[in-house]
Amino acid sequence: MANQTPAVVMDNGTGFSKLGFAGNDSPSFVFPTAIATKGPTAGASGSGSGRPAVANKPSFLTGGAGPTGHLSMKRGTEDLDFFIGDEAISAASGPGYGLHYPIRHGQVENWDHMERFWSNSIFKYLRVEPEDHHFLLTEPPLNPPENRENTAEIFFESFNCAGLYIAVQAVLALAASWTSSKVTDRSLTGTVIDSGDGVTHVIPVAEGYVIGSSIKSIPIAGRDITYFVQSLLRDRGEPDSSLKTAQEIKEEYCYVSPDIVNEFAKYDRDRSRFMKHVVAQPGGRQVTVDVGYERFLAPEIFFNPEIYSSDFLTPLPVVVDGVIQSSPIDVRRGLYKNIVLSGGSTLYKDFGRRLQRDIKQLVDARIRQSEVRSGGAKSGGLEVQVITHKRQRHGPWFGGSLLGQTPEFRSYCHTKAEYQEYGPGIVRRFALLGGPGGS
Amino acid sequence: MLLLDYQNVLIQSVLTERFSGAPPVSIDQTVSDFDGVTFHISTPEAKTRIMVSLQIRCFQELLRYGAEDVLNREYGPYVVAPEPGYDFSIVVDLENLPADKEARDELVKKISLLKRNAMAGPFEQAYQEHYHLKAEAAKFTSEEAPQGVREGGAVKAIHYREEEAIYVKASHDRVTVIFSTIFREETDRVFGKVFIQEFVDARRRAIQNAPQVLFRNDPPLELQGVPGVKNTGTGEIGYVTFVLFPRHLTPQRMPDVISHIQTFRDYFHYHIKASKAYIHSRMRRRTADFLQVLRRARPDNEEKERKTASGRTFKVGS
Numbered sequence: 001m002a003n004q005t006p007a008v009v010m011d012n013g014t015g016f017s018k019l020g021f022a023g024n025d026s027p028s029f030v031f032p033t034a035i036a037t038k039g040p041t042a043g044a045s046g047s048g049s050g051r052p053a054v055a056n057k058p059s060f061l062t063g064g065a066g067p068t069g070h071l072s073m074k075r076g077t078e079d080l081d082f083f084i085g086d087e088a089i090s091a092a093s094g095p096g097y098g099l100h101y102p103i104r105h106g107q108v109e110n111w112d113h114m115e116r117f118w119s120n121s122i123f124k125y126l127r128v129e130p131e132d133h134h135f136l137l138t139e140p141p142l143n144p145p146e147n148r149e150n151t152a153e154i155f156f157e158s159f160n161c162a163g164l165y166i167a168v169q170a171v172l173a174l175a176a177s178w179t180s181s182k183v184t185d186r187s188l189t190g191t192v193i194d195s196g197d198g199v200t201h202v203i204p205v206a207e208g209y210v211i212g213s214s215i216k217s218i219p220i221a222g223r224d225i226t227y228f229v230q231s232l233l234r235d236r237g238e239p240d241s242s243l244k245t246a247q248e249i250k251e252e253y254c255y256v257s258p259d260i261v262n263e264f265a266k267y268d269r270d271r272s273r274f275m276k277h278v279v280a281q282p283g284g285r286q287v288t289v290d291v292g293y294e295r296f297l298a299p300e301i302f303f304n305p306e307i308y309s310s311d312f313l314t315p316l317p318v319v320v321d322g323v324i325q326s327s328p329i330d331v332r333r334g335l336y337k338n339i340v341l342s343g344g345s346t347l348y349k350d351f352g353r354r355l356q357r358d359i360k361q362l363v364d365a366r367i368r369q370s371e372v373r374s375g376g377a378k379s380g381g382l383e384v385q386v387i388t389h390k391r392q393r394h395g396p397w398f399g400g401s402l403l404g405q406t407p408e409f410r411s412y413c414h415t416k417a418e419y420q421e422y423g424p425g426i427v428r429r430f431a432l433l434g435g436p437g438g439s
Numbered sequence: 440m441l442l443l444d445y446q447n448v449l450i451q452s453v454l455t456e457r458f459s460g461a462p463p464v465s466i467d468q469t470v471s472d473f474d475g476v477t478f479h480i481s482t483p484e485a486k487t488r489i490m491v492s493l494q495i496r497c498f499q500e501l502l503r504y505g506a507e508d509v510l511n512r513e514y515g516p517y518v519v520a521p522e523p524g525y526d527f528s529i530v531v532d533l534e535n536l537p538a539d540k541e542a543r544d545e546l547v548k549k550i551s552l553l554k555r556n557a558m559a560g561p562f563e564q565a566y567q568e569h570y571h572l573k574a575e576a577a578k579f580t581s582e583e584a585p586q587g588v589r590e591g592g593a594v595k596a597i598h599y600r601e602e603e604a605i606y607v608k609a610s611h612d613r614v615t616v617i618f619s620t621i622f623r624e625e626t627d628r629v630f631g632k633v634f635i636q637e638f639v640d641a642r643r644r645a646i647q648n649a650p651q652v653l654f655r656n657d658p659p660l661e662l663q664g665v666p667g668v669k670n671t672g673t674g675e676i677g678y679v680t681f682v683l684f685p686r687h688l689t690p691q692r693m694p695d696v697i698s699h700i701q702t703f704r705d706y707f708h709y710h711i712k713a714s715k716a717y718i719h720s721r722m723r724r725r726t727a728d729f730l731q732v733l734r735r736a737r738p739d740n741e742e743k744e745r746k747t748a749s750g751r752t753f754k755v756g757s
Contacts, residue, residue, distance in 0.1 A: 126471065133471070154719070
């Protein structure tokens, strides 16, 4: 009976953590990866990196009374006095608690906080006994193996979890795309475009392995779109141009247009395309904000970054094409054929269609050129396909849920016995879940 | 967080959202809870009819000890025939909710306590038995009490986990609750011992009102002759005995006491893990300190002569 417990799937991202059980179609909990502890915030301590501030002198030289009041100096139950997730945000707005984000740029920076964050997510939110469950965790591409080892130490030494599997988010995002009707063969080859709040990654994956040297990231993601919408609202002098309003407008009205010039003309012909957004302000007042060209202009910064940024000017389709061109030649066809979207900033209507068209144009232009150069040889053409599916928002989590419920998942996990036999280095390698020979 | 919550947070949040008038959507979620309990929240017939099913290892035992009464009392109008594969199901109709908000919150709370209430059966029965025996015993002086009264009721065994069980026994002056605990890890056993020792000592030190706690590695006398209790003699299984005195046995205190004692095992394991996390945090801190000492001990770069390819020398460093 105990073997029937569903696996726990945890996707801890920079901004949000997605927790749940394998087999479900959506995460049970989605909350900020934040922890509120007693004491000043990380920002106030000056380090800014979220690391525990290192005392100027080792504690045994200062007589054990370090100036920072670190947890290790405490002898009571201070280590249990903390909140995570949404509760942390509300606790930190009051006095006495400082807010910390243990994950920076996808990687765990503060293991003390992360360990307690996990402890609370397991016992308070998921309410599971870790000894009874297998765990599937995610990691960003190019995560140093030391981080994996640290994670394994915590999960095996502290929590005694029954089994652990650490998967790369991009691979899980590929697995999540198997739900789309366009995907016929369940291959783990493809290009993942993962666009969250902070940064957008383009990650080529061949047979379940990330091609690390070809990964490119783009400094344009959800937050930038929000800022862009906000600046448009400010330019027009709308009555409410807060970040929250901008975000609501972004999520509710924005879509990707096939061609901006045509779209402008359409808006001028048809006034009904202009929308009104009602904002309830604190104090019960309601104001109406006009929503105009930003409906299609905002996501356009992926395709024409010059309208927003002066530093980064390469459009997303060009980046994707470049990534695939820099990958080994024998997988390029598979990478073009299976471009998978993941993350909240890829949810705009027609985002996939536009991306597919633009990449196709780039590819076709190149093929024509080489046909001309070769003097009469004909190319069979190249299939470019961008996959959009319903689970994009929590793509990596859903992929984890999908793979975690397969019967062979448990055999892919490392168990505590194996960990004790080989040491933490065992988690540097995992058998490929869902790969050839899998389901 | 010192104590664990009794209710299931996920059921609570899902139902709170649904009850607050959000447009009905179909739900299909499998949720785990401690001790291998599985919940299934679904909307099988219509989006407005939410079914919550519970699957628990020891349901047959619980039924034998009066869980049905408790569940019927708590969820009376909502109980339906159990979903296949599950032990107990209730259905809430969103179109038929209590009108005012407080009653709705009450209902959410009640449903999220499903596991707690299912497990409460044997405890409540033990309470009733205790009241009954107490009334009986009041008729006699302690010497001449007949056998049955002095010995107390039968031991109720709840095998809530594969290897562990709770035993509840009522007598006229107390209710005894015995947990058998087993640790898969050597380290955990050490931690566990320290923890239980604290429980045992708590009464001696400060908290006079606490129930008496006993810990031993062989089955206590109360469990003699109970089927399934083996004395392995290896000390692998620990027995933690809580003795609830009449002070804890008043009807007013009953719900709290039952909730507390049910979460004992999870509470215990949670704190073992939390203390490990604490020790790890101190270890990391110490390592950081040592690394700093090492860094300081590194000698400054000495001046040394270097030669260029053409043989000329120049000085490096300050």
